[in-house]
Amino acid sequence: MREPAWRQEGDEPDYRFSLANERTFLAWVRTALALLAGGVVLEQFSAHIGPHVVVVILAVALGVLSAVLSVIAYVRWRANEIAMRHGRRLPSTVAIPLLSAIVLAVAAVIAVLLALP
Template identity: 90%
Template sequence: MREPAWRQEGEEPDYRFSLANERTFLAWVRTALALLAGAVVLEQFSTQLGPHVVVVILAVALGVLSAVLSVIAYVRWRANEIAMRNNRRLPTTVAIPLLSAVVLLTAAVIAVLFVVH
């Protein structure tokens, strides 16, 4: 695989920081996989929750969030690597507030569905 051009700029960071950045990337990917699993479980096994269209919308929203989070994880990993190479501050991310908001909204809707049922 060809090495990206950004890996040629700046100085090679301490490998411990690069490995920590990689572990963070993998944690975001695990979170994305957990959201995807939650979406599948919600859609496939939520026979007691209704209306079913709301459950499907929640499952699709979780699936889409999972895909978006996977992309954000890579973009964040790459941005962190570039920042470390160029001795700059690490960039901020939209992932944390986005993830928090969607999970909060999903939990609230599921709680309402439990109460209504």
């Protein structure tokens, strides 16, 4: 498999930092998988109690968020690798507070739905 051009630029970073970056990538992917599993559970819950539009929308939203998070994980991993190769600071991201806010909103809606008779 051919290496991308950006992997041939700059200096090879210390393998420990590359492995740490990879572990972070894998943590983001695990989070995406957990969100996807949550969406599947919600969809199954919706099928069990009858179609409830809000639950289906939340399930789809979690599935979409999972896909977006997978892309963000790769983009962050790549940006961090490039920064390390060129001796620059690691780039910041809005993904962490955004993800937190979205998960908080979904949890609040689920809590409200569970409290309804």
